[in-house]
Every structure is written in C-alpha cells, then in structure tokens.
Amino acid sequence: MAEVLAGKNVVQAQTGEIKTRVEALVARGLTPKLAIVRFGQKPDDLAYERGAKRTCERTGIACETLELPEDATEDGALQAIKRLNDDKSVHGILVMQPLPRQIDATRLRLLIDPAKDIDGMSPLNSARVFEGDPKGVPPCTPTAVMEMIHHYGIELKGKKVVVLGRSLVVGKPAAMLLLGEHATVTICHSRTVDLAGEARQADILVAAIGRARMVTRDFVKPGAIVIDVGINVDPDGKLCGDVDYDSAVENASMITPVPGGVGSVTTIVLAKHVVRAAEASSAPATLS
Amino acid sequence: MAEVLAGKNVVQAQTGEIKTRVEALVARGLTPKLAIVRFGQKPDDLAYERGAKRTCERTGIACETLELPEDATEDGALQAIKRLNDDKSVHGILVMQPLPRQIDATRLRLLIDPAKDIDGMSPLNSARVFEGDPKGVPPCTPTAVMEMIHHYGIELKGKKVVVLGRSLVVGKPAAMLLLGEHATVTICHSRTVDLAGEARQADILVAAIGRARMVTRDFVKPGAIVIDVGINVDPDGKLCGDVDYDSAVENASMITPVPGGVGSVTTIVLAKHVVRAAEASSAPATLS
Numbered sequence: 001m002a003e004v005l006a007g008k009n010v011v012q013a014q015t016g017e018i019k020t021r022v023e024a025l026v027a028r029g030l031t032p033k034l035a036i037v038r039f040g041q042k043p044d045d046l047a048y049e050r051g052a053k054r055t056c057e058r059t060g061i062a063c064e065t066l067e068l069p070e071d072a073t074e075d076g077a078l079q080a081i082k083r084l085n086d087d088k089s090v091h092g093i094l095v096m097q098p099l100p101r102q103i104d105a106t107r108l109r110l111l112i113d114p115a116k117d118i119d120g121m122s123p124l125n126s127a128r129v130f131e132g133d134p135k136g137v138p139p140c141t142p143t144a145v146m147e148m149i150h151h152y153g154i155e156l157k158g159k160k161v162v163v164l165g166r167s168l169v170v171g172k173p174a175a176m177l178l179l180g181e182h183a184t185v186t187i188c189h190s191r192t193v194d195l196a197g198e199a200r201q202a203d204i205l206v207a208a209i210g211r212a213r214m215v216t217r218d219f220v221k222p223g224a225i226v227i228d229v230g231i232n233v234d235p236d237g238k239l240c241g242d243v244d245y246d247s248a249v250e251n252a253s254m255i256t257p258v259p260g261g262v263g264s265v266t267t268i269v270l271a272k273h274v275v276r277a278a279e280a281s282s283a284p285a286t287l288s
Numbered sequence: 289m290a291e292v293l294a295g296k297n298v299v300q301a302q303t304g305e306i307k308t309r310v311e312a313l314v315a316r317g318l319t320p321k322l323a324i325v326r327f328g329q330k331p332d333d334l335a336y337e338r339g340a341k342r343t344c345e346r347t348g349i350a351c352e353t354l355e356l357p358e359d360a361t362e363d364g365a366l367q368a369i370k371r372l373n374d375d376k377s378v379h380g381i382l383v384m385q386p387l388p389r390q391i392d393a394t395r396l397r398l399l400i401d402p403a404k405d406i407d408g409m410s411p412l413n414s415a416r417v418f419e420g421d422p423k424g425v426p427p428c429t430p431t432a433v434m435e436m437i438h439h440y441g442i443e444l445k446g447k448k449v450v451v452l453g454r455s456l457v458v459g460k461p462a463a464m465l466l467l468g469e470h471a472t473v474t475i476c477h478s479r480t481v482d483l484a485g486e487a488r489q490a491d492i493l494v495a496a497i498g499r500a501r502m503v504t505r506d507f508v509k510p511g512a513i514v515i516d517v518g519i520n521v522d523p524d525g526k527l528c529g530d531v532d533y534d535s536a537v538e539n540a541s542m543i544t545p546v547p548g549g550v551g552s553v554t555t556i557v558l559a560k561h562v563v564r565a566a567e568a569s570s571a572p573a574t575l576s
Contacts, residue, residue, distance in 0.1 A: 126418055179454055182477070184486060
C-alpha cells in the first residue's frame with residue numbers, strides 16, 4: 001500500500017514555524033506584508049488570492065490587493081510595481097499571472113525588486129535558481145515540491161529523479177532545486193520519445209506536464225515515489241492531476257494526491273517567502 | 289570506425305560567415321571591438337588571450353586588453369568594467385576568470401552590461417539561457433558544443449542526451465541549450481550513483497566533469513556520439529579530455545578529440561558573440 005503524502009501535514013508544520021518567525025518580527029516592530037497585484041477579476045486569480053489571504057491571516061502576515069483594470073496600460077502597471085518597490089511597508093509582491101496581453105512580461109520582470117519578488121519572477125532570482133544560489137527565490141510551486149520531499153524525509157542524494165515537463169514555473173526550476181540536492185535529474189517533455197520508459201527509471205517521478213491523468217502505472221517503477229504537480233479539470237469538471245492516481249498508486253511506494261497534495265502547499269510557501277523577504281529587509285544590507 | 293569531429297572544420301566554416309558579417313558592419317562605419325579584462329599575467333589567461341586575438345585578427349574584429357594588477361581593488365575593477373560599459377567603441381567585454389579573490393564576482397556580474405557580456409557572465413544572460421530565451425548569451429564553451437552538433441548535422445530532437453557535469457560554465461547551460469532543441473536531457477555529476485550506467489543510456493554523451501580520461505568505453509553505448517568538453521593535463525604533462533579517447537572510440541559512432549575538438553571552437557564563438565553584440569548595438573533599440 002502506497003503512503004499518501006498529504007499536503008496538509010506540510011502546511012500544518014510550516015504554519016507553526018512561520019507564525020513564530022512572524023511573531024519575532026512583529027516584536028521588533030516589523031509586520032511582514034504581502035502585496036498582491038491582480039488584473040481584473042479572473043475566477044482563478046480570485047481563488048488563489050483567497051487562499052493566499054487565508055494563509056496570511058493564519059500566520060500573522062498583512063496582505064493587501066492592488067486591483068488594476070484588465071485593460072491597464074503597461075505604463076500604469078509598471079508605475080504600480082514601482083510604487084510597491086518603493087513602499088517600505090511592503091516586503092513581498094505577488095503579480096498574478098498570466099499578465100494581460102498589452103503588458104510586456106520582460107519589462108515587468110526586470111522592474112520588480114528582486115528582494116520583494118516572492119514568486120521567482122525577477123530574472124535575477126531565475127539566474128540564482130539556475131545557478132544553485134540559495135539566495136535565489138524560486139517560484140512557489142517547485143518550492144512546494146521540495147517542501148513535500150523534505151517534510152516526508154525523502155532522500156535525494158544519488159537518487160534518480162525524472163521531471164516530466166520543462167516549464168519555467170515548474171519543470172526547469174524543480175530540476176535545478178533537485179540537482180542542488182544531488183539528485184541525478186532527467187528532464188522530459190512533449191518531444192521525449194519514450195516518456196513512460198524514461199519515467200519508469202525514476203526513483204522519484206515529478207509530473208508537471210499539464211495533461212490530465214497521463215501518468216499511469218506504466219510510468220511508475222515498482223516502489224517509486226510519485227509527486228503530482230498537475231492541476232487539471234477533467235471532462236466531468238472534476239479536479240485531477242497529471243497522474244492517473246488509481247493506476248499509478250498500484251506501483252508507487254509514496255504518492256501525492258490531487259487535490260490535497262503539492263497544490264495545497266503553495267500558499268504556505270508564498271507566506272514563507274514573504275517572511276524571508278521581511279527578515280532580509282531588516283538584516284544588515286549586502287549588495288549581493 | 290568512429291567519425292572524428294574536428295573543431296577546425298567548424299572554425300573554418302564560422303570564420304567565413306563571421307568575416308562577412310564584420311565586413312557588412314565596417315561598411316556601415318562600425319568596427320566590432322572586443323575588450324579583454326585580465327588580472328595579472330596567469331599563463332592560462334595569456335594563452336586564451338592569444339587565441340582570442342588571433343581569431344579577432346582573422347575575422348576583422350578589433351581587440352584590446354585592459355590589464356589590471358592581480359591585486360587590483362574591487363572598486364578599481366568595477367570602475368574599469370563601468371568605463372567599458374560606457375565606451376561606445378566597445379561591443380563585447382570578456383573578463384578572464386577565475387577572478388582574484390578580493391573581487392566579489394556577484395558585484396562584477398551584476399555590473400557588466402548584459403548587451404556587452406559575450407561570455408554569459410551577466411545574471412540576465414544566465415536567466416535567459418535558463419529560460420530558453422534566444423536573446424540570452426550563453427558562456428562560450430557550451431555554445432561551442434552546440435556549434436559542433438549543428439556543424440556535423442547531429443539531430444537532437446527526441447534524442448537522449450546525458451551531460452556529465454553540472455557546472456555553471458558548461459554542464460548546466462549546455463543542458464538548457466540541448467533541452468531547447470528538444471533533446472531529453474539527464475544531468476549527472478559526482479554524486480550520481482552509477483555514472484557509467486547513466487552515460488550508457490545516451491545517444492549523445494557530453495563529458496564536462498573535469499576528470500582526465502574518466503569516460504571509458506563502458507560509458508558509451510555502441511553507436512553513441514561522444515562530445516568531450518574536458519581540458520586536463522595528465523600526469524605526463526600531456527593535454528587530454530574527460531574522455532579516454534582510445535577506449536571510448538571503440539564504441540562511439542562520432543567522437544570529438546582533445547585537443548582539436550570543442551576547445552578549439554571556443555574563440556570563434558567568442559568572435560561570433562562580439563559580432564552579434566555589435567549588430568544589436570546598431571539595431572533599433574528595444575528594452576527587452
């Protein structure tokens with residue numbers, strides 16, 4: 001029987017730790033604060049924002065939303081980011097993505113203060129994650145994968161990890177974080193010839209390919225650990241992962257569910273990144 | 289019999305192409321110029337500089353060296369970079385590495401103009417290479433690997449590539465460039481448990497692990513292509529790669545020699561990056 005790796009245990013453990021760190025900051029007169037920048041009112045954005053706000057409330061982090069119209073001009077959006085960069089009461093900035101089409105993502109990414117970027121948007125953070133520099137702030141989802149792995153005591157050193165997916169928000173940064181902990185990492189994608197065969201070599205399989213229930217038991221070496229990063233809606237309107245759970249669970253030794261797995265850990269990671277940014281903002285300044 | 293992939297053929301083909309591009313720039317009144325920043329007179333640096341200058345001469349690129357004392361202060365070094373950033377006659381800046389200990393690499397990397405960075409030092413270029421953005425300028429050595437692959441018509445799409453080594457100057461950027469051309473990429477390193485076994489799965493094996501003649505025939509699947517990025521000196525003082533050529537050649541279908549392989553292609557890549565920077569400097573400005 002596979003062990004089910006529930007996100008809620010990770011969240012519970014992290015919540016306590018973050019609350020303690022927030023209290024220490026507040027005792028020094030500094031309340032960590034997250035600013036969410038949202039364009040319009042897309043239901044996905046609103047749902048994620050509700051989750052983020054709940055986590056902030058639970059951990060003592062202040063949170064405010066700056067709502068811009070969906071047809072905001074690029075200049076307007078950049079001015080808003082600049083104001084948040086300059087606002088000393090704000091420690092973390094989360095910009096909801098995807099951005100409206102009229103806004104150049106590169107300009108926005110170059111503008112956001114790397115020290116306040118808590119979702120790996122800034123090229124400087126991207127470079128640091130690539131380079132294995134612990135000062136880098138990765139996007140929240142790959143960090144959530146690592147939190148799951150750490151929480152459940154999964155050893156990475158010398159292990160063979162196969163990452164299905166090469167996106168900038170999950171696959172690539174996850175591969176770099178796993179490599180940083182000395183896993184041997186294979187990155188697969190839609191052009192990989194024998195996806196199931198590659199996946200079957202994994203001690204730990206990370207599915208982040210964005211296709212509903214694609215990873216069946218044929219992808220899973222008996223005894224392997226399966227981490228499902230996918231969040232898809234199936235034709236019946238039901239939430240499901242990239243992993244066909246009922247099938248993959250037959251071979252897996254450990255498996256994350258969807259919902260209730262990696263996705264449920266992302267907002268606590270967000271909170272952790274805000275606290276880290278707030279702590280750094282009050283530490284002696286260093287240029288690097 | 290394995291086909292030997294000589295660097296000189298690549299250099300020859302590229303030299304002609306680069307000369308044509310330089311001539312077009314000169315006809316418009318713009319002579320591409322490389323500035324080399326060297327600290328002290330380390331023999332390795334001087335040897336690389338001689339090669340770079342020869343390539344510049346051959347292709348019509350102007351080249352000047354700024355020699356700083358090995359005990360230059362950090363401020364002195366940063367001021368020198370700043371002057372080169374501001375000097376409109378300079379299109380490419382190559383800073384010899386490793387830097388002297390007293391100079392913070394991060395500060396220097398953050399300072400160098402990404403548009404003049406022709407060896408992938410700037411974090412912005414690092415981020416772009418990670419992200420698969422073609423505007424990114426990778427370090428010269430992984431680019432030389434790709435030039436070899438392209439010159440000899442080696443197909444990457446759907447191929448299994450194993451990269452031995454995860455350094456920032458070769459292994460990681462090479463992995464990203466290979467992934468960008470749709471190879472399935474495995475990154476191995478010193479903590480990989482069964483290095484030979486992993487390597488043996490490769491259609492194309494890239495050795496960049498920095499250990500003399502470590503890659504023997506046991507690492508090479510019959511028919512695989514072997515690309516040796518290593519430059520080592522063996523106990524007899526002889527130059528050799530990471531690949532034990534005489535052994536690996538028995539299984540390989542194609543193999544690069546050392547010397548005369550990837551290493552011999554790096555200065556022509558440098559020249560290409562200078563020309564590209566010069567061309568971009570005279571193109572209509574874009575912020576991204």
